[in-house]
Amino acid sequence: MHLIDSVMSMPHAFRKMTEFDEGPDRAWLVAGLTHAGWTANEIAHRTNCSVRLVKDIRSWDMTQMARFALEQITVADARYHAERSAHSQTRRELVLSRQEIQRVREQMDRLVKKVCAGEPIAKCYRGHPIIEGSTYRSRNRDYCRECNRENTVAYRARKRKPSDLQCHAICVSPPMHTPSVASAS
Numbered sequence: 001m002h003l004i005d006s007v008m009s010m011p012h013a014f015r016k017m018t019e020f021d022e023g024p025d026r027a028w029l030v031a032g033l034t035h036a037g038w039t040a041n042e043i044a045h046r047t048n049c050s051v052r053l054v055k056d057i058r059s060w061d062m063t064q065m066a067r068f069a070l071e072q073i074t075v076a077d078a079r080y081h082a083e084r085s086a087h088s089q090t091r092r093e094l095v096l097s098r099q100e101i102q103r104v105r106e107q108m109d110r111l112v113k114k115v116c117a118g119e120p121i122a123k124c125y126r127g128h129p130i131i132e133g134s135t136y137r138s139r140n141r142d143y144c145r146e147c148n149r150e151n152t153v154a155y156r157a158r159k160r161k162p163s164d165l166q167c168h169a170i171c172v173s174p175p176m177h178t179p180s181v182a183s184a185s
């Protein structure tokens with residue numbers, strides 16, 4: 001994240017894209033800047049490389065996992081700050097938010113290690129990575145936490161029309177079998 005902040009704060013990148021390691025550093029840099037709303041052209045200009053290289057890095061699994069992790073952190077962070085400033089929150093909610101941030105960070109670490117080690121990442125049918133901590137168990141089945149979060153958001157948006165709610169039981173049980181599920185998406 002340090003890397004991303006430095007590049008964003010300087011008019012010209014202190015290093016060219018091609019001077020970064022061809023693995024996680026480039027992935028994190030491109031993921032971070034993309035997450036911050038930068039276009040491929042802007043990233044290419046700032047890091048003195050071709051738009052094609054930026055697009056190639058964006059297509060890496062590692063970059064997509066990094067973007068996913070950044071989005072998760074942003075969501076958890078926003079929730080934490082909203083709760084903190086609302087004054088109506090209980091101490092318990094703050095603890096849960098902190099735990100959520102911690103959980104997401106640990107999940108991200110495991111994800112990055114797996115990607116760096118070249119291990120395949122199982123995904124739920126919506127494409128969320130299935131790793132330790134990204135699922136929860138209920139009635140002997142495993143469910144994707146991110147799908148559950150999305151379903152909750154969708155449910156709230158539609159609760160005036162409950163008949164439209166789609167079945168929210170996304171079975172990813174057991175996680176090790178999910179590659180076949182993922183390929184069906």
Ligand SMILES: [Zn+2]
Pocket residue numbers: 124125126127128144145146147148170
């Ligand atoms: Zn999912």
